[in-house]
Amino acid sequence: MSVTFRAAVLHELNQPLSIETVEAPALAAGQVLVKLAYSGVCHSQVMEARGGRGPDRYLPHMLGHEGSGVVVEIGEGVAKVRPGDRVILGWIKGAGADAQGIRYKGRNGYINAGAVTTFNEYAVVAENRVTPLPPGVPMDVAALFGCALPVGAGIVINIAKPPPGSTLAVFGLGGIGLSALMACKLFSCKQLIAVDVEPAKLEMARELGATAVIDASRSNPVEEIRALTGGLGVDFAIESAGLTRVIEQAFDATRRFGGLCVFASHPKSDEKIALDPFELICGKRILGTWGGDSRPGHDIELLAGLYRDGKLPLASMFTRRYALTEINAALDDLEHRRSVRPLIEIDPTLG
Structure with missing residues (x-):
């Protein structure tokens, strides 16, 4: 099935994406053609477009890794979905074929794409990047199930698993951070502290159940957290701000002798974090996570029920x-903290 459609294409780093007409290739084994309804926008796309990941050898290419839509066609061997199914698209690998990356035909040659892109009206994606949409989840909200929610909530549910009476701090209140904050409310935590530099996001965190909020532009969040926890620091710190200094702050705010700092953010490619090794031998732990250790086929059902x-x-x-x-x-607003999680309405008539 030949499909021609509009897509946002990145031709050059630090330049605007171009809306162009592209043509999808015929489906290979293990691939799925999806008509997009909505796409979320993540800081990862800002990093890609602004060169934060370093030189880009795949230019020109398409972007986006969380969305929702309807299956139009399936390739040979695809068993997880059928035409007409409402699906979630995400970057975290699930069950099914890990099919080859895609190349679309553009106006001046081929345009690269990985296993999934969502800044486009249609997408050819690998079977393992689509998950059937559970009932009761609207298509716009479903876009968050592709990245923000499984990563943020996954950190709490799959990794931290805070026992009753725990103290937690969430650094960075974007889509991942707010998802983590919501998931923390599922546990019987003693303290839930939210840290950001935007008053509107801090107010949102308070409305979502944070017991304390800290504006990191006005005070030292590590000192504030230690004061709130009797000088100890928190049992769990979750970081999603995408800045090395914030990862360091989250680690510093974690208590010794068993405290855990988990970060899911991706700072610029040439930056490094600096930690005091003595804090590590005093029993502090720090852990990076790939997608909140989520398993889409299992976790999306769980999160949909919640x-x-x-x-x-x-x-x-x-x-x-x-x-x-x-x-x-949308990319500019996310980069400059004017939006929590921009939502791209590609075809809202799909539901």
Whole structure:
């Protein structure tokens, strides 16, 4: 099936994405053709477009890694979904074929894409990057199930698993940080501290159940957290701000003798974190996570159930919605902290 459609294409780092007409290739084994309804926008795309990951040998290419849509066609061997199924698209590998990356035909040659892209009206994706959408989850909210929610909530549910009476701090209140904050409310925590530099996000965190909020632009968050915890630091610190100094702060705010700092953010490619090794031998731990250790086939069902029960008020993250033609404004707003999780409305008529 030949499909021609609009897509946002990155031709040069630090330049706006271009909305162009591209043509999808015929499906190979293990691939799925999806018509997109919505896409989220993650800091990872800002990093890609702004050169934060270093030289890009795949230019020109398409972007986006969380979205929702409807299956149009399936390739040979695909068994997880059928045409007409509503699905979540995400970057975390699930069950199914790990099919080859895609190349689309553009106006001046081929345009690269990986196993999934979502800043486009249609996408050819690998079977293991789509998950059937559970009932009761709207298509716009479903976009968050592709990255923000499984990563943020996954850190809490799959890794931290805070026991009753725990103290936690969340550094960075974007989509991942707020998802982690919501998941923390599922546990009987003694203290839940939210750290950011944007007053609106801190107020949102308070409304979502944070017991204390800290504006890191006005005070030292490590000192504030130690004061709130009797000088000890928190049992668990979760970092998603994407800055090396914030990873360091989250580690410093973690208590000795068993405290755990988990970070999911990706600072610029040439930056390093600096830690005091004595803190490590005093029993502090630090851990990076790939996607919140999530298993899409299992975790999405779990998270959908929590959403249906009213325990994950995810729609609050969408502070602004954009058309696909406004993708550069969405990236700018996310980069400059004017939006929590931009939502791209590609074809809202799909549900």
